[in-house]
Amino acid sequence: MIPAENNLPRKDDFIAVHDLGKSFGAVHALRGISFSVPRGETMAIIGPSAAGKSVLMKCLVGLYAPDTGRICLDGEDVSTTGNETRKKWAEKTGMLFQHNALFDSLQVWENICFSLIESRKLSRKVARDHAVDLLGLVGLDPDSAGLRPSDLSGGMQKRVGIARAIATDPEILLLDNPTAGLDPVLSNHIENMIAAIAQKRGTTVITITNDMKIARHRYQNLAMLHDGTLQWTGPTTEIENAGNAYLTQMLSGSSQGPITMRTGKRQDQLFA
Amino acid sequence: MSRSQNSPGGVRSKSLASYLNDENVRAIIYQIIVIGLVILAGWYLISNTLENLERQNISTGYGFLDREASFEISESMIEYSAQSSYSQALIVGLLNTVKVSLMGIILCTILGTIFGIARLSSNWIVRKLATVYIEFFRNIPVLLQLFFWYALIPNAFPHPRDAIELLPGVLLTNRGLYTPVPVAHHAFEIMGIVAILAIIGIIFLKRWAKKRQDATGQPFPVALVGTAVFFGSVFIAYLAGGAPTVLDVPELRGFNIQGGNNVSPEFLAVLIGLSVYTSAYVAEVVRSGIQAVPHGQWEAADSLGLKRSVALRKIILPQSMRVAIPPLTNQYLNLTKNSSLAVAVGYPDLVSISNTTMNQTGQAIEAISIFMSIYLGLSLITSLFMNWFNKKMALVER
Numbered sequence: 001m002i003p004a005e006n007n008l009p010r011k012d013d014f015i016a017v018h019d020l021g022k023s024f025g026a027v028h029a030l031r032g033i034s035f036s037v038p039r040g041e042t043m044a045i046i047g048p049s050a051a052g053k054s055v056l057m058k059c060l061v062g063l064y065a066p067d068t069g070r071i072c073l074d075g076e077d078v079s080t081t082g083n084e085t086r087k088k089w090a091e092k093t094g095m096l097f098q099h100n101a102l103f104d105s106l107q108v109w110e111n112i113c114f115s116l117i118e119s120r121k122l123s124r125k126v127a128r129d130h131a132v133d134l135l136g137l138v139g140l141d142p143d144s145a146g147l148r149p150s151d152l153s154g155g156m157q158k159r160v161g162i163a164r165a166i167a168t169d170p171e172i173l174l175l176d177n178p179t180a181g182l183d184p185v186l187s188n189h190i191e192n193m194i195a196a197i198a199q200k201r202g203t204t205v206i207t208i209t210n211d212m213k214i215a216r217h218r219y220q221n222l223a224m225l226h227d228g229t230l231q232w233t234g235p236t237t238e239i240e241n242a243g244n245a246y247l248t249q250m251l252s253g254s255s256q257g258p259i260t261m262r263t264g265k266r267q268d269q270l271f272a
Numbered sequence: 273m274s275r276s277q278n279s280p281g282g283v284r285s286k287s288l289a290s291y292l293n294d295e296n297v298r299a300i301i302y303q304i305i306v307i308g309l310v311i312l313a314g315w316y317l318i319s320n321t322l323e324n325l326e327r328q329n330i331s332t333g334y335g336f337l338d339r340e341a342s343f344e345i346s347e348s349m350i351e352y353s354a355q356s357s358y359s360q361a362l363i364v365g366l367l368n369t370v371k372v373s374l375m376g377i378i379l380c381t382i383l384g385t386i387f388g389i390a391r392l393s394s395n396w397i398v399r400k401l402a403t404v405y406i407e408f409f410r411n412i413p414v415l416l417q418l419f420f421w422y423a424l425i426p427n428a429f430p431h432p433r434d435a436i437e438l439l440p441g442v443l444l445t446n447r448g449l450y451t452p453v454p455v456a457h458h459a460f461e462i463m464g465i466v467a468i469l470a471i472i473g474i475i476f477l478k479r480w481a482k483k484r485q486d487a488t489g490q491p492f493p494v495a496l497v498g499t500a501v502f503f504g505s506v507f508i509a510y511l512a513g514g515a516p517t518v519l520d521v522p523e524l525r526g527f528n529i530q531g532g533n534n535v536s537p538e539f540l541a542v543l544i545g546l547s548v549y550t551s552a553y554v555a556e557v558v559r560s561g562i563q564a565v566p567h568g569q570w571e572a573a574d575s576l577g578l579k580r581s582v583a584l585r586k587i588i589l590p591q592s593m594r595v596a597i598p599p600l601t602n603q604y605l606n607l608t609k610n611s612s613l614a615v616a617v618g619y620p621d622l623v624s625i626s627n628t629t630m631n632q633t634g635q636a637i638e639a640i641s642i643f644m645s646i647y648l649g650l651s652l653i654t655s656l657f658m659n660w661f662n663k664k665m666a667l668v669e670r
Contacts, residue, residue: 058571061575062574062575063571063574063575087577090574090575090576090577091577093575095572095575097568097571097572097575099568101566101568101569101571101572102572103569103572103573103586103587104569104591105586105587105590105591106586106587114576114578114586115576115577115578118578118579118582118586119576119577119578164576
């Protein structure tokens with residue numbers, strides 16, 4: 001494990017999280033999380049189920065206010081929700097949710113450009129053209145603009161979700177499991193797309209993924225969460241030399257190791 | 273089957289026993305017995321009734337409907353006097369029932385939606401006030417609430433002499449609300465016809481606009497153009513009809529207010545009572561509908577930086593509608609049926625007029641059969657409309 005001092009937020013870090021903690025009642029979802037991501041870089045968050053990955057992401061986008069610690073975006077403290085700074089950064093952040101959370105009541109193009117129409121007062125015609133452009137970017141047919149989310153397959157919904165996340169041309173892109181439940185070919189396509197968008201626009205990307213191959217080879221940085229704590233963070237190039245038992249087990253998927261299930265038992269003890 | 277084969281009797285008794293043991297045969301026998309009992313009971317009731325009616329020299333049939341009603345009705349939407357027939361009196365009652373039910377449905381939906389949303393407010397006081405409103409009005413029998421409103425109105429508002437003038441010509445008294453009305457003029461008939469034509473035209477305009485948008489992607493401002501066409505054409509009809517400006521303004525003459533349109537205290541009591549009572553239920557329907565929308569939809573809206581009011585209006589409410597429509601239908605049906613309680617405060621609804629008819633003619637069975645069929649019809653129409661609406665909304669999500 002890298003000592004905590006290495007993870008103190010530095011001024012030049014674009015996203016800097018320091019000693020973040022979040023509880024729901026008696027459940028500690030996150031404890032003492034510190035990491036940072038430089039501007040324009042990418043980071044993958046990995047970890048077993050119920051490790052707190054999605055909670056961390058919802059703290060980053062401002063849906064949850066952290067109980068302790070700080071979140072700094074480009075040097076500005078955005079830890080408290082609901083203030084002007086937080087709102088400003090919410091507009092500069094695009095997020096894809098684990099289950100897409102597309103708006104069932106709206107057409108695909110309205111989904112993509114909803115905040116542009118509502119917050120930035122874009123005319124519906126301009127917004128629709130913009131949505132059609134974005135659909136092309138994520139590899140969907142322009143005709144799908146007029147469909148409802150329920151008319152789309154899982155992979156198409158994911159791509160609409162990504163199109164919605166990048167519609168406002170955000171500086172930060174947060175993706176919660178963008179390839180979960182998709183076949184390897186489509187996963188690869190979507191990861192290519194994310195990389196291309198990030199590179200072209202200089203977007204800082206943080207992605208939660210369960211695909212270790214993608215996490216290792218497509219992202220510059222890695223954060224390994226386990227039971228609400230950060231077990232390891234650093235550049236993906238240093239994974240081999242990390243010597244972290246949690247990370248080693250997570251990457252190999254082995255049942256032998258320190259990772260515990262929600263029952264509090266280690267995985268290898270579960271069926272013993 | 274195996275038992276009958278083992279029984280020691282002859283071939284005939286064997287087959288009879290096996291028949292009685294056959295489940296299908298038994299089922300048919302039971303059904304014949306039940307149907308027989310129902311017919312017997314019906315025949316007993318009908319023959320007894322006819323016999324009793326004959327003994328009292330009451331003739332059956334609906335012939336009484338054409339006879340002169342010879343009683344006054346305090347408020348009517350159509351031309352009616354004591355010389356009118358019973359059928360006309362019943363139509364007056366039907367229209368009064370429909371009027372109070374329709375307005376009640378609209379009002380309870382508005383009130384219910386407001387209180388349903390308020391119950392989920394993040395503001396403690398708003399949330400608690402809504403809860404108190406809902407629990408208070410939901411848990412007191414609606415008949416008592418009607419009595420309450422009917423007792424309140426004559427005491428809360430002044431005598432016609434000291435009428436409260438809300439606006440010039442709009443008077444509020446303990447005898448109801450008086451408003452000015454335009455004096456009848458043929459221009460209004462023309463305006464009515466033009467308005468219907470305009471609505472048909474707008475429906476076609478909307479179809480055309482949707483077709484064009486599907487084909488070319490070009491949206492057309494149907495709402496804006498439609499509103500302009502509607503009010504424009506109605507206004508032109510008004511001008512063409514001679515632009516009548518004569519108003520029948522209510523004013524105090526003697527001890528009472530004459531002229532204008534009167535909304536009676538009875539009507540107000542029934543309307544407010546039914547709307548408030550039903551709105552408490554509608555509020556719960558709306559609340560459960562909103563809570564049925566997945567939490568992720570709120571979060572997604574939040575993460576896009578949308579205001580909560582926008583998220584509620586554009587994202588959450590349309591989705592909660594789908595969940596809310598079937599129980600909402602129940603509440604509308606309840607309100608329509610509860611409007612029969614209007615008889616308790618003297619509002620001349622269908623039941624009240626049927627009662628008078630019954631007392632004067634003695635044709636109880638006929639009168640009851642008429643208002644029961646009418647309520648059944650009204651409820652079925654409401655049901656059909658709401659089912660259609662439900663289907664339309666459900667199509668949004670497959």
